Amino acid sequence: xxxxxxxxxxxxxxxxxxxxxxxxxxxxxxxxxxxxxxxxxxxxxxxxxxxxxxxxxxxxxxxxxxxxxxxxxxxxxxxxxxxxxxxxxxxxxxxxxxxxxxxxxxxxxxxxxxxxxxxxxxxxxxxxxxxxxxxxxxxxxxxxxxxxxxxxxxxxxxxxxxxxxxxxxxxxxxxxxxxxxxxxxxxxxxxxxxxxxxxxxxxxxxxxxxxxxxxxxxxxxxxxxxxxxxxxxxxxxxxxxxxxxxxxxxxxxxxxxxxxxxxxxxxxxxxxxxxxxxxxxxxxxxxxxxxxxxxxxxxxxxxx
Numbered sequence: 001x002x003x004x005x006x007x008x009x010x011x012x013x014x015x016x017x018x019x020x021x022x023x024x025x026x027x028x029x030x031x032x033x034x035x036x037x038x039x040x041x042x043x044x045x046x047x048x049x050x051x052x053x054x055x056x057x058x059x060x061x062x063x064x065x066x067x068x069x070x071x072x073x074x075x076x077x078x079x080x081x082x083x084x085x086x087x088x089x090x091x092x093x094x095x096x097x098x099x100x101x102x103x104x105x106x107x108x109x110x111x112x113x114x115x116x117x118x119x120x121x122x123x124x125x126x127x128x129x130x131x132x133x134x135x136x137x138x139x140x141x142x143x144x145x146x147x148x149x150x151x152x153x154x155x156x157x158x159x160x161x162x163x164x165x166x167x168x169x170x171x172x173x174x175x176x177x178x179x180x181x182x183x184x185x186x187x188x189x190x191x192x193x194x195x196x197x198x199x200x201x202x203x204x205x206x207x208x209x210x211x212x213x214x215x216x217x218x219x220x221x222x223x224x225x226x227x228x229x230x231x232x233x234x235x236x237x238x239x240x241x242x243x244x245x246x247x248x249x250x251x252x253x254x255x256x257x258x259x260x261x262x263x264x265x266x267x268x269x270x271x272x273x274x275x276x277x278x279x280x281x282x283x284x285x286x287x288x289x290x291x292x293x294x295x296x297x298x299x300x301x302x303x304x
Contacts, residue, residue, distance in 0.1 A: 012111045013301030015273060015284055018222025020073050020202075022275065023111040024283055024301065027068040027085040027104045031096050035064030035236070041245045042238045050241045052295050057237045057280055064236055065280035068129055070104075071229055072111055075202050075220065078119040081108075081146070082218050082229050083277060087132025090176060093169035097128060104133060105145070118146040120200070123153040124231030124277065125212040126161055127249070128173045135180050142176045144184050151181050152199065154207075155189035157214025160251075192216055208233035208263055210256025211247060217263065227273040227284075233259055235278050240264060240287060240294040264294050273299060 013024045035042060044062025047053060058064050071082045085104060092098040105115060123131055134151065135142040144151075161174070181187045190197065196206040196219070205216040211232045218229040232247065233256070239245050243261045250256040267274060267287040274296065275284045285296040 012107065013281070013283065014111075015227070015275070015299065015301055017073075017220055017227040017273060018225040020075055020220060020222045022071055022073045022220070022227060023113070024275075025070040025072055025081075025085075025104065025108050025111060025113075027070070027102050028100065029280070030066045030068060030278075032063045034066045034096060038066070038247050038249070039064065039236060039238070039245055040248055042236065042242070046242060046245075047238055050238060050295070052290075053238060053241075056282060056298065057296075064238065066236060066278050067280045067283070068278065069283075070108075070133075071275060071277075072108060072113045072118075073220070075222070076200050078200055079113055079117050080120045080122065080200075080203070081113065081118050081149075082122045083124055083130040083231070084121060084133035084145070086129045087135070087177065089137055090128070090132055091172055092128060094128070097132075105136075115145050116148055118149045121146055121149045121151040122199070122205070122216075122218055123151060123157075124218065124229070125157055125215040126153060126174075126178060127212065127232070128170075128177070130231070130277075131173070131177045134177045142180045144181050144186055147184075147186075149186065150188055151186050152188045152190050154192050154205070154214030154216055156192070156209075157212055157216075158187075158189050160213045206263075208259040210252045210254070210259045211250050213251060215259075225271070225273075227275055228263075228267065229275045229277060230263075230279075231277050233263055234276060237276065237279060237285075237296045240296055241290065243293065268294055 015022045047058045047062035086097045136145045192207045196204045204219040208217045220227045246253045282298040282300045285298040
């Protein structure tokens with residue numbers, strides 16, 4: 001199991017999926033207050049009822065462990081990054097996200113993905129903790145961090161926010177982390193049908209709407225092996241045991257639950273490696289049926 005802190009740039013947890021090595025690029029362990037805010041129905045009593053969550057995914061007091069990280073891998077010669085975290089130096093209303101100064105880019109480079117080398121950035125959705133490293137500050141301007149990459153997200157996702165009555169904090173996030181990528185001509189919008197779409201051979205976007213209307217999960221297949229990156233369709237493994245538990249920021253809570261149930265039902269009992277975008281180490285596992293719902297059977301990472 002990888003227990004290296006996010007401040008150690010030499011330990012890069014990874015998993016092998018066929019011929020592909022998936023690297024977890026750590027940004028920050030989010031503070032204990034994140035769980036009660038984000039998943040208010042995941043009370044300490046509810047969490048305590050699932051022994052398998054401890055000690056990795058929750059502590060003995062029922063406080064959830066929640067991470068911010070990305071996944072990087074190479075498929076078909078393309079160097080790919082899924083989600084870009086919170087970012088450094090960003091003005092954010094959430095104090096846990098405000099004006100960070102992490103070693104994320106050093107860790108990304110240590111994994112073999114220096115920013116100039118990234119070919120494709122997949123954004124599961126356009127929330128502040130998934131788009132932050134889209135840009136970095138140069139001479140007082142926010143410029144694309146991955147200047148040679150194509151950034152992609154769902155067309156439904158981007159168009160939803162165009163018509164949304166944003167509060168100032170969200171407007172600021174779009175100004176510093178989304179619009180500069182668009183103005184550079186690097187953002188492509190993808191139409192994602194109900195059965196998903198292959199964006200490069202072996203890599204599919206799977207529609208999982210609800211958290212946001214255009215939210216997607218990312219499915220990777222290589223040599224008969226499959227992995228799935230959850231995005232925020234599932235924030236924490238407690239939602240496997242209780243799929244009714246949603247996030248306070250879900251745009252469409254009922255749709256979010258339906259997407260989560262459909263996804264979990266498709267994964268249960270399979271060999272698909274599930275990689276949680278906010279799951280604390282060991283981060284990955286397989287979905288198995290458990291007490292009328294599901295639990296995660298962890299698959300520890302290798303560290304290099």
